[in-house]
Amino acid sequence: MGLMMKHFTRSCLTFPPKDDGTVAFALTKVQQYRVAMTAKDCSIMIALSPCLQDASSDQRPVVPSSRSRFAFSVSVLDLDLKPYESIPHQYKLDGKIVSYYSKTVCAKDNAMMSTRFKESEDCTLVLHKV
Structure with missing residues (x-):
């Protein structure tokens, strides 16, 4: 399955980003979303x-530390x-995540900006010649 994932990733990255209205473009977008869901x-x-x-240490990579050395390996699992x-469930979930982020972060940023302007009432823009 790793080879299949590599193929889809490569094809998704090389496909033109402009929507030309073809079924091939739509299919590639669906495949890109599936790859993104898998990576997530x-x-x-x-x-x-x-x-x-x-x-x-020729056989395995080693991480040196001040007192000892560690051999390590890294694996990526669940790449099916x-x-x-x-897709419909994941799309709704992504929408909820984006909505929550927008509400909380934007509200927080707006509150911080209004506090800054209240603290300093002089908001004069000064332009200098360069």
């Missing part, structure tokens, strides 16, 4: 194990493309 839901596993100072059936 994947897991990254990092394993560290102590290694001896005199052990050869998400099914088409989950």
Whole structure:
């Protein structure tokens, strides 16, 4: 499945961004969304194990630290493309996330900006010649 994911990722990145009204463009957009859903839901596993100072590090990458060295490996799990059936649910969930972010962050930013202007009533814009 990793090869399939790599193929979809490559094709999504090389496809023209302009909507030409074709079915191929629409299909690519759906595939891009499926890849994004998959990336959003994947897991990254990092394993560290102590290694001896005199052990050869040619086989595995090593992270040096002040007291010891650690061999490590990194794996990405759950890279199966998400099914088409989950698109409506994920789309609604993404909409809720964006809406919540917009309400909370924008409200917070607006409150901070109004406080700044209240603290300093002189908001004169001064232009200098360069």
